[in-house]
Amino acid sequence: MAAMDIANHLRRHKKSLTRARAEIWHILTQSEKPLSPDEIHRRLTGHKVDLATVYRNLRALKDIGLVREIDLREAFKRYEAILAGQHVHHIMCQVCGRIEKVRHCVVQDMANAIQKESGFTLKDHSLECFGICPSCQPHKTKAQGT
Amino acid sequence: MAAMDIANHLRRHKKSLTRARAEIWHILTQSEKPLSPDEIHRRLTGHKVDLATVYRNLRALKDIGLVREIDLREAFKRYEAILAGQHVHHIMCQVCGRIEKVRHCVVQDMANAIQKESGFTLKDHSLECFGICPSCQPHKTKAQGT
DNA sequence: ACAAAAATGCAAATCGTTTGCAAGTTAAGC
DNA sequence: GCTTAACTTGCAAACGATTTGCATTTTTGT
Ligand SMILES: [Mn+2]
Ligand SMILES: [Mn+2]
Ligand SMILES: [Zn+2]
Ligand SMILES: [Zn+2]
Numbered sequence: 165m166a167a168m169d170i171a172n173h174l175r176r177h178k179k180s181l182t183r184a185r186a187e188i189w190h191i192l193t194q195s196e197k198p199l200s201p202d203e204i205h206r207r208l209t210g211h212k213v214d215l216a217t218v219y220r221n222l223r224a225l226k227d228i229g230l231v232r233e234i235d236l237r238e239a240f241k242r243y244e245a246i247l248a249g250q251h252v253h254h255i256m257c258q259v260c261g262r263i264e265k266v267r268h269c270v271v272q273d274m275a276n277a278i279q280k281e282s283g284f285t286l287k288d289h290s291l292e293c294f295g296i297c298p299s300c301q302p303h304k305t306k307a308q309g310t
Numbered sequence: 311m312a313a314m315d316i317a318n319h320l321r322r323h324k325k326s327l328t329r330a331r332a333e334i335w336h337i338l339t340q341s342e343k344p345l346s347p348d349e350i351h352r353r354l355t356g357h358k359v360d361l362a363t364v365y366r367n368l369r370a371l372k373d374i375g376l377v378r379e380i381d382l383r384e385a386f387k388r389y390e391a392i393l394a395g396q397h398v399h400h401i402m403c404q405v406c407g408r409i410e411k412v413r414h415c416v417v418q419d420m421a422n423a424i425q426k427e428s429g430f431t432l433k434d435h436s437l438e439c440f441g442i443c444p445s446c447q448p449h450k451t452k453a454q455g456t
Numbered sequence: 457a458c459a460a461a462a463a464t465g466c467a468a469a470t471c472g473t474t475t476g477c478a479a480g481t482t483a484a485g486c
Numbered sequence: 487g488c489t490t491a492a493c494t495t496g497c498a499a500a501c502g503a504t505t506t507g508c509a510t511t512t513t514t515g516t
Contacts, residue, residue: 180462180513201504214465219504221463235381237436240503255430264430268423270416271437277414283444284401284410290383291417291437298429326482326493347473360496365473367494386472463512470505481494486487 170230177228184213185221189230189245197263198234198242198254236263236292257297266293316376323374330359331367335376335391343409344380344388344400382409382438401439405446412439 170189171181179185191207192199199207205218222243225231234242236256253266275286296302316335317327325331337353338345345353351364368389371377380388382402399412421432442448 175514178462182463182513184464212465216466216505217464223505224463235383235436237381255424255428255432257430258433264428266420266424266428268420268427270420271439274412274414274416278401278412278439278441281414282401282410282412284403284439284441285447286401286439286441287404288440289438290381292435293417293424293430293432294434295424295430295432301431321483324493328482328494330495358496362474362497363495366475369474370494458516459514461512461514464510466508466510468506470503472501472503474501475499477497479495479497481492483492484490486489 173228173230179224179228182221183211184208184217185225187213188218188221189225192231192243192245193247195244198232198236198244200238200240200242202240204243234292235290237294253291253293255293255295257300258294259296259300262297262299264297266291319374319376325370325374328367329357330354330363331371333359334364334367335371338377338389338391339393341390344378344382344390346384346386346388348386350389380438381436383440399437399439401441403443403446404440405442408443408445410443412437 170186174181174185187208187210188204191204201215201218201222204222205213205215208218222231222233226233226243230246231243232246234244234254236242236254250267251269253269254263255266256263269291271286271289271291278284278286316332320327320331333354333356334350337350347361347364347368350368351359351361354364368377368379372379372389376392377389378392380390380400382388382400396413397415399415400409401412402409415437417432417435417437424430424432
């Protein structure tokens with residue numbers, strides 16, 4: 165989604181391009197990881213924006229396909245801009261919480277199997293991974309014999 | 311997880327096998343789909359059990375690996391018994407809400423790619439699918455030429 | 457600039473889930 | 487079977503993320 169297109173995309177869906185929306189969109193496009201509504205709210209610097217407005221706008225942006233909602237088993241959801249129609253998943257370190265993108269998606273390969281097994285037509289999926297990031301890898305030391 | 315083993319599994323974790331736990335476990339093992347805390351609560355027939363107790367027990371069972379928590383983008387989480395250490399995913403119909411198990415898991419194949427791309431060691435993942443079930447498939451009619 | 461449509465701030469409401477505490481139940485050893 | 491410590495429960499209150507009603511402000515299309 166090119167920066168210029170957002171206004172048109174919004175207009176097509178009868179949504180206005182407001183100050184809050186522009187700023188939220190900018191924050192999301194600049195972030196290297198998905199952000200929570202509260203994180204976004206705290207990064208809003210210009211004109212004051214209510215947290216409820218952040219929630220309303222995230223939902224609006226999600227509804228028209230500009231933003232993706234992500235569940236990483238936290239108390240809240242995270243949101244990220246969908247750039248160039250990209251499809252990504254995430255992996256979160258179970259030790260330090262670091263989050264990275266995973267561009268591989270092997271689920272398409274699964275769709276046929278699912279179709280045969282259950283008769284469902286696959287439309288969408290969530291795949292979130294959890295593991296241990298390079299910095300948190302347990303150091304391999306020689307066994308100390310108890 | 312054989313029915314007899316649950317008591318031992320609980321004991322190993324310093325948990326008691328209470329009336330509520332036994333009944334919740336029974337309900338989960340009988341259900342063909344993951345249930346919400348409220349659904350479980352409503353299915354409890356014997357001695358009265360508080361909803362808070364259902365939540366506490368679901369968490370306890372999850373913590374010791376007897377139960378899996380599932381997020382299907384609803385307002386609540388669902389829970390299912392982990393039988394025989396099985397690893398399953400789910401697919402939910404976007405039209406009627408029907409939920410079925412997906413036994414295929416292609417994520418393992420992805421682990422190597424993730425390891426190479428991000429250096430993360432994969433420990434766990436969530437994969438939930440959304441689509442259209444056989445009953446809800448749009449009927450293919452001949453094009454009417456507008 | 458103008459009227460209509462959409463969005464916002466603010467405060468209150470929602471709602472799934474959690475928690476403190478006193479009372480009840482279970483586990484384990486005798 | 488008792489006895490006690492550990493664990494669990496009911497109940498009501500608290501929590502925290504998210505949503506909503508409504509009066510007011512901003513944005514849009516002409
Ligand atoms: Mn995918
Ligand atoms: Mn899997
Ligand atoms: Zn880490
Ligand atoms: Zn269906």
